[in-house]
Amino acid sequence: KILRENNWAPPVDFARKLGENHSPWLLKKYPRSDAAFWENNQHTDACVSVFLVREWAQKHNLIDLIRKTIERQGFEIVLDAALTENQQEIAATRLRGGNWSRGPYPVCGGRPVWCFVALDQTPPEIPGKLQKQLPFLNNPNTFWVKQSLRDAINTQLPPAQQVNFLHACDDHAEAREYLQLLFPEKYDDICQKICQMIAQFQTPETVIRQLSRYSRRAIVELIEWRGETAVRKTFKSGRSRFLAREVELLQYLGAEGQPVPQLLENGENYLISSFVDGETQISYRKKQITAINSFLKFLFENGYAHLDFKPDSLIWKNDGLVAVIDFEYCQKYDVQPTEFRDSYDLRGAPPAFTGDIPVGGQSFIDHCWRKSAGKPLRKRMF
Structure with missing residues (x-):
């Protein structure tokens, strides 16, 4: 209490790190925060995460990739901002106990230079193994964003050049502290925006x-x-x-x-x-493949690609196709293939395609069809 009153107390994340290695008592003082981020949102399971991008990532033009990855994992961006020199200094000296070294990586990522505040209104349960590994984590999506980005970039680098370029808070106790330190004048506005986003998402x-x-x-x-x-x-x-x-x-x-x-x-x-009542898992015989062929061909002839056409997108009743659903990724062709057999729904979108594609792309769609129909859809149709 005396340390906090005199602004001498260590930051939450650093106190926890000390406690893990040296003091069970200290760990009890900073338990995982499962409470709502804002007192007005006690009824929701929504999680707020703060992602801090380090100098190396900005230097290598990764800000946009990080932004897109955060959104693809289901987060809504609340704040997307470059840190001022003063904010960078606060982050470098006050967060993580001022420890922004290279850690277990060969290359140091540098100080934080960019901040994303992100809201996840549909966080999944934390797998038991991950909870043991990261006992303060309140949303596995936060970890998966960091890990997927680190893996995607570091697998392209020689071992001696690999780097940790992204940090994130573990729970709301850390998120609140990060925001209060970095954005003291905007803190209430950020919280109000989170409240508004949560209210708009209610049914x-x-x-x-x-x-x-x-x-x-x-x-x-x-x-x-x-x-x-x-x-x-x-x-x-x-x-x-x-x-x-x-x-x-x-x-x-x-x-x-x-x-x-x-x-x-x-x-x-x-x-x-x-x-639409019906089944999504059936036995795919000639009649069913013909119905699928007819629908996809209609889309193709009218210039569309579904781009997320999986068995779960089809509803059947009495062996007949009664509904196709999920058109969130359906887009018009910019350059349409000449032949239907080369459509994006059968071959996948080419690397040059700049529109939205679902997580996993065509390889995941093929996996889903292989699991339900024994082979990818294009091989069942041609």
């Missing part, structure tokens, strides 16, 4: 059950809507392009008589469509 209708698995772009829920059962998709901030595609394709394909759910309502960050 006003009665939720029957959640349907989505990962919820990186949107949460999908079975709801009660005007006396019937319907499906609501609520999109996270920064994902309006995915919502726009879904609305466009449901309207267009529905008007063309294609098997898609009926669009019932849409707003600034959500859409509601009819609930």
Whole structure:
């Protein structure tokens, strides 16, 4: 208490590091913070993470890659800012106990120069093994962002040049301290923005059950809507392009008589469509492959690629295709292949494609088809 009152107390992350190696008592003083980041959001499981990008990453033009990776993992960007010289000095001397050395890596990443504050409204449970490894971590997505970026960059470097270029807080206790130290004048505004983003993501209708698995772009829920059962998709901030595609394709394909759910309502960050009952896992025989071929060929002939066409995107009933869903990635061709067999939904998008593609790309889609149908879809069709 005396140390805190005189501004001599070590930062939370450094105190924990000391406690892990030397003092069980100190660990008890700084337990993992599972409480809501802001007192007005006690009803939500949302997690706030602060990512600090180090000099090496900025020098090697990785800021945009880091930003995109944070978003692809399901985070919403609350603050995206270069640190001033004064903020860099505070981060370098006050956070992590002032220890920004190279650590276990051969090359030092330098001091923090950029900050992302990110909100994850659908954090997954922490795997037991990861919880033992990182006992203060409150969101595994924070770790996966760091690890995937480090792996992606360091695997391209010789062992002697590998580097830790990204740091992140473990939980809300650390996140609050980082923001209070780096952005004291903006702290309340940041918290208010987080509150607003959480409020906008809430579902006003009665939720029957959640349907989505990962919820990186949107949460999908079975709801009660005007006396019937319907499906609501609520999109996270920064994902309006995915919502726009879904609305466009449901309207267009529905008007063309294609098997898609009926669009019932849409707003600034959500859409509601009819609930289609059926199965997603079936035995793929000639009749089913013919139905798939017909739908994908219609898309291709009208200049579209679904780009996320997996078995889970198809709903069947009595062996018939009753609905194709999930058009968030569906995009118009810039340069369309001449032959249908070379469509992006069968071959994957080429490396030069600059649009959105799902995590894992065509290799993951092929894996899903191999698991359900025995081989990739293109090999079942041709």
